[in-house]
Amino acid sequence: MALSVRSWVANEGGKHLVLVLWLGANTLLFMRTFLLYYCGQQYHYLHQMLGLGLCISRASASVLNLNCSLVLLPMCRSLLTYLRGTHTVRSRKARRLLDKSKTFHMACGVAICVFSVVHVSAHLVNMVNFSVRYSEEFPSLNVARYRGEVRFPGITGILLVLILFLMFTASSYCIRVSNYEIFWYTHNLFIVFYIILIVHVVGGALKYQTNFEAHPPGCLRANQTNPDKTEEESGQAEGDGRSCREEARFQPNSPETWLWVSGPLCLYCAERLYRYIRSNSPVTIVAVVRHPCDVIELRMLKKDFKAHPGQVKRFTELLLPDPGAESEILPMVQQRRYPKDGWRHFRLRRLYFVWVCRELQSFYWFAELLCALHHKLWKENRPDYLNLQLFVSQTDGLQNISEERYRPLSSRLMIGRPRWKLLFEEIGRTNKHKRVGVFCCGPKGISRTLHRLCNSDRYSGTTFEFNKESFS
Numbered sequence: 508m509a510l511s512v513r514s515w516v517a518n519e520g521g522k523h524l525v526l527v528l529w530l531g532a533n534t535l536l537f538m539r540t541f542l543l544y545y546c547g548q549q550y551h552y553l554h555q556m557l558g559l560g561l562c563i564s565r566a567s568a569s570v571l572n573l574n575c576s577l578v579l580l581p582m583c584r585s586l587l588t589y590l591r592g593t594h595t596v597r598s599r600k601a602r603r604l605l606d607k608s609k610t611f612h613m614a615c616g617v618a619i620c621v622f623s624v625v626h627v628s629a630h631l632v633n634m635v636n637f638s639v640r641y642s643e644e645f646p647s648l649n650v651a652r653y654r655g656e657v658r659f660p661g662i663t664g665i666l667l668v669l670i671l672f673l674m675f676t677a678s679s680y681c682i683r684v685s686n687y688e689i690f691w692y693t694h695n696l697f698i699v700f701y702i703i704l705i706v707h708v709v710g711g712a713l714k715y716q717t718n719f720e721a722h723p724p725g726c727l728r729a730n731q732t733n734p735d736k737t738e739e740e741s742g743q744a745e746g747d748g749r750s751c752r753e754e755a756r757f758q759p760n761s762p763e764t765w766l767w768v769s770g771p772l773c774l775y776c777a778e779r780l781y782r783y784i785r786s787n788s789p790v791t792i793v794a795v796v797r798h799p800c801d802v803i804e805l806r807m808l809k810k811d812f813k814a815h816p817g818q819v820k821r822f823t824e825l826l827l828p829d830p831g832a833e834s835e836i837l838p839m840v841q842q843r844r845y846p847k848d849g850w851r852h853f854r855l856r857r858l859y860f861v862w863v864c865r866e867l868q869s870f871y872w873f874a875e876l877l878c879a880l881h882h883k884l885w886k887e888n889r890p891d892y893l894n895l896q897l898f899v900s901q902t903d904g905l906q907n908i909s910e911e912r913y914r915p916l917s918s919r920l921m922i923g924r925p926r927w928k929l930l931f932e933e934i935g936r937t938n939k940h941k942r943v944g945v946f947c948c949g950p951k952g953i954s955r956t957l958h959r960l961c962n963s964d965r966y967s968g969t970t971f972e973f974n975k976e977s978f979s
Contacts, residue, residue, distance in 0.1 A: 511964030517942070518961055518973045521604050525611065529577075533570050533618065541566040549715040551724035552648060552755065556640045557633050561713070564629035567622045572767040574622070575704065578615035579771040581608035583778045606974065620675050627668060634658065647757050650712050663707045670700045701772055704764055711759025718756050726751040799868030857891065859934065861925055863898045863949070870897060870920075874913050881915045895919045896930075927960055935966025943969055948976040 544550045544562045554561055581587070590596050591605045634650075634657060641654035650658050676682070677693035716722070726749045788810055796804040860877075864870060877895065884892050897920045934943055947957050954975050961971035 510962055511966075511970075513968070514962050514964070514970050517970050518958075521600050522607055522610070525604065526614070529611075529614070533573065536569045536573055537566045540569040547715075548719040548724055549717070551719070552642070552645055552716060552757075553714065556642055556648065557636045560629045560632035560636060564626055564633060565713070567626040567629060570622045571619060571626060572764055574615045574618045575701070575764075576767045576771045578612055578619065579768075579775045581612035581615075583775055585778050585781060586774075603972070603974065616675070616678070620671065623668065623671055627664070630664070645755060645757065648714055661707075663703050666703050667700065667707060670696050670703075674700070701768060704768065705762070708760070708762045708764060714757040714759050716755050717758050718753060721752045722755045723749050723751070796872075798872035800866055802869070802872050804872060857894065859894045859896070859930070861896045861898070861930070863900055863925060863953070865899070865901050867899055867920075870916065874916055878913060878915050896921065896925065898923060898925055900924055927956055931960050931963075931966055931971070935969040935971075938969050940968045941970070942972060944972050944974065946974045946976070 541562045544554060544565050545559075550561070587605050587608055591602050596602050596605065637650045638655055638657045641651055641656075642648050673693045674696060677690045683690045716724070791808040793806040793808055794804075796806075798804060862870070862873075880893060881895070884890060895916070897916060899920065899922055945957060945961055947954050958973050958975070961973040
């Protein structure tokens with residue numbers, strides 16, 4: 508299937524642009540820090556002792572600081588909902604990028620795990636070099652107390668690795684689906700993680716030279732007439748030909764992690780406090796309706812509350828005595844107020860609604876709303892506005908909706924699965940050189956199929972913008 512450049516840019520362009528900028532920022536920060544510790548005069552003696560382990564450990568630490576600050580921003584859901592829902596962000600492409608905040612959060616999380624492995628590995632190399640290359644000339648630069656001593660990493664580093672391992676493993680798809688509580692509680696360890704992260708570098712194991720102008724790296728000290736090097740090596744030394752005016756002095760690096768994470772951490776904590784205050788307002792349950800196929804409809808009232816798509820609450824065990832282990836709870840759907848002055852000011856000209864269920868009974872909980880919308884559109888003389896297609900995927904005998912009140916749905920009920928290619932081709936022919944929004948909420952198989960079809964170039968120049976809502 509050939510790829511449409513226009514559709515690909517519409518669906519993937521913004522996401523890949525953010526990805527390139529994020530990768531560029533990580534690469535730039537890594538290389539900048541690496542070169543600082545590799546070439547910087549203040550780290551000359553420390554680099555001689557530790558080698559590339561120093562450069563890689565500090566460069567990976569900079570990338571970790573960046574991603575530990577960015578990973579919190581996509582989780583500020585109230586702020587993102589405000590920006591997304593109130594049109595504070597006017598660009599449609601920017602609003603669609605906000606919908607992919609979870610993907611960016613996961614990308615930052617993977618980067619944190621990868622560079623944590625790099626950081627820990629580099630520090631293990633540093634630990635060995637501190638022992639093997641013990642400096643007799645600059646005792647204050649050493650971490651080991653004598654040559655051959657191996658100083659193990661501090662307790663804060665071990666705790667950070669342990670917490671990160673728990674959070675990463677509990678974030679796997681199988682654990683989230685089988686036992687969401689494990690994922691939730693382990694992810695809340697991030698508070699402990701950030702507290703330990705802020706105090707992690709307080710020990711000051713790595714030190715830099717503070718007086719490299721008075722003591723150029725490689726300079727000759729007062730009692731040193733011939734350094735312990737060959738003539739050729741001495742000629743290449745940075746301080747060759749210059750005498751030291753004073754002894755080298757070293758000072759631990761000042762902590763910088765708190766500068767990176769304090770802002771996003773305070774913002775996230777303020778958001779959590781705001782959500783906690785809102786959650787304490789009382790809720791009045793109006794009705795609990797149990798539909799066929801173990802589907803539960805919950806109607807409730809809450810002051811200053813407006814429901815948004817995707818809000819699911821598991822109230823099964825609290826509301827019903829014995830609903831069964833396989834019960835499912837409906838997403839909350841905000842009640843729509845249809846326009847009284849016509850539909851002409853709406854940009855949406857036609858709506859294709861395709862719903863696939865295994866059993867016929869699964870349609871009944873939504874049937875009344877669909878029929879009410881159908882009758883309203885007929886009264887408004889807009890019968891073609893809604894193209895409704897219902898599919899029953901199980902083909903065990905002919906199934907139909909027998910109730911008279913659901914007659915508008917029975918004529919639109921089909922057995923089997925949708926023929927997505929034909930549907931896209933039909934929409935593409937009737938909407939040439941236009942933009943068509945595609946919204947998917949369902950299994951990954953259907954989502955992948957629709958995503959691939961949206962990026963195809965076989966639809967007469969029509970641009971299909973793919974959107975997906977996931978509850979996993």
